Amino acid sequence: xxKYEEITRRIxxxxxxxxxxxxxxxxxxxxxxxxxxxEATEAFDVSKEEKKVRVSLEKMLGLSLGASLQKxxxxxxxxxxxxxxxxxxxxxxxIRGGDYPETIMLKDKRLPDNKKGLRVGLAQELKHQQLxxxxxxx
Numbered sequence: 511x512x513k514y515e516e517i518t519r520r521i522x523x524x525x526x527x528x529x530x531x532x533x534x535x536x537x538x539x540x541x542x543x544x545x546x547x548x549e550a551t552e553a554f555d556v557s558k559e560e561k562k563v564r565v566s567l568e569k570m571l572g573l574s575l576g577a578s579l580q581k582x583x584x585x586x587x588x589x590x591x592x593x594x595x596x597x598x599x600x601x602x603x604x605i606r607g608g609d610y611p612e613t614i615m616l617k618d619k620r621l622p623d624n625k626k627g628l629r630v631g632l633a634q635e636l637k638h639q640q641l642x643x644x645x646x647x648x
């Protein structure tokens with residue numbers, strides 16, 4: 511069992527939450543932080559070695575293995591983030607949604623100009639020009 515799985519199990523057994531902002535230091539024993547770092551580093555190094563082998567195979571065979579490599583790297587990154595408690599709770603929940611059909615239609619297919627917006631834009635442009643001029647006057 512990996513170290514982050516042990517820590518996660520301890521937190522779950524204690525009926526505590528482990529959201530991104532939660533302090534889980536009471537569940538991490540002395541020396542485990544370095545073990546977590548070592549596990550993540552090792553997984554990353556193994557991934558890099560596997561990538562080198564697969565890239566050379568890809569070149570030899572002319573195959574596209576990029577998608578599977580990306581998926582494995584994403585999984586490793588996800589596991590590392592879960593282990594270090596950087597993922598918010600809503601990362602694991604599905605957002606209810608769907609298709610949002612267009613409901614508003616312009617009759618003449620033209621959006622009229624906004625006079626207030628034009629005035630604000632002009633004022634900002636003038637202020638910007640003044641600032642530029644100040645820089646070059648020095």
